[in-house]
Amino acid sequence: MWQRSGQSSCGLGDRRGERLRAKPLPTDELSRQFFRRRKAEEDEVGVAAIEVHRSQKLARLEAVLLIADSAMSPRRLAQLAMLASPGEASLLVERLNRIYDAGETAVHVERVATGFQLLTLPKFAHWLDRLHNRQVKLKLSTQALETLSIVAYRQPITRADIKAIRGVDPVDTLKLLMDRGLVRLGGYDDALGRPYLYETTPRFLELFGLRDLADLPNAVALGRRPEPPVREDRGVGSELEET
Numbered sequence: 001m002w003q004r005s006g007q008s009s010c011g012l013g014d015r016r017g018e019r020l021r022a023k024p025l026p027t028d029e030l031s032r033q034f035f036r037r038r039k040a041e042e043d044e045v046g047v048a049a050i051e052v053h054r055s056q057k058l059a060r061l062e063a064v065l066l067i068a069d070s071a072m073s074p075r076r077l078a079q080l081a082m083l084a085s086p087g088e089a090s091l092l093v094e095r096l097n098r099i100y101d102a103g104e105t106a107v108h109v110e111r112v113a114t115g116f117q118l119l120t121l122p123k124f125a126h127w128l129d130r131l132h133n134r135q136v137k138l139k140l141s142t143q144a145l146e147t148l149s150i151v152a153y154r155q156p157i158t159r160a161d162i163k164a165i166r167g168v169d170p171v172d173t174l175k176l177l178m179d180r181g182l183v184r185l186g187g188y189d190d191a192l193g194r195p196y197l198y199e200t201t202p203r204f205l206e207l208f209g210l211r212d213l214a215d216l217p218n219a220v221a222l223g224r225r226p227e228p229p230v231r232e233d234r235g236v237g238s239e240l241e242e243t
Contacts, residue, residue, distance in 0.1 A: 113205035
């Protein structure tokens with residue numbers, strides 16, 4: 001037993017000695033290992049430099065969004081933040097939002113009709129109102145909001161149709177909404193006299209934080225036009241036949 005153990009230990013010792021007495025690597029192999037290690041170090045430095053470069057781009061993009069007083073298109077963002085293309089601007093916006101989401105910040109970059117805009121999350125709106133005692137940017141009366149809602153959900157719509165829904169002539173209210181840049185003329189109706197058609201503007205979408213009209217609450221249900229009543233068209237001939 002002891003003899004076998006001693007032989008085994010001697011054998012292991014011999015093998016360890018063989019490893020220690022291994023032949024030195026050739027010069028060309030040493031050179032290859034040196035350059036391989038140096039290239040790996042350079043690659044690491046290069047990756048770090050790229051990350052710093054991307055961070056600088058991201059910082060420029062965030063700065064532009066922060067000071068902008070309106071939504072910015074991807075093309076405009078790329079120009080002001082000195083980015084390669086509008087596509088890169090969109091990708092950086094996505095990355096910025098991931099950073100915001102991971103950090104549970106109070107802001108988020110939203111896509112509205114005219115581009116990207118840095119906004120506070122809706123859940124903080126109440127606290128901001130209490131803190132700053134701010135008012136709505138566009139002070140609209142109840143009548144103006146009602147008319148704007150009708151145009152938003154039933155557009156394109158004529159003034160007569162708005163009057164039929166509200167019960168009053170909206171001529172003054174429509175003029176106010178057009179002056180505020182929320183409503184515009186959208187063409188002519190095919191009805192008799194070819195009345196004007198009214199529709200909302202991209203500014204309306206931007207101010208209400210909407211990407212398009214499909215983002216309106218209950219857009220499908222409220223935007224559905226009521227079916228016209230079925231009326232029996234009785235001409236003069238039918239009346240003569242009855243008599």
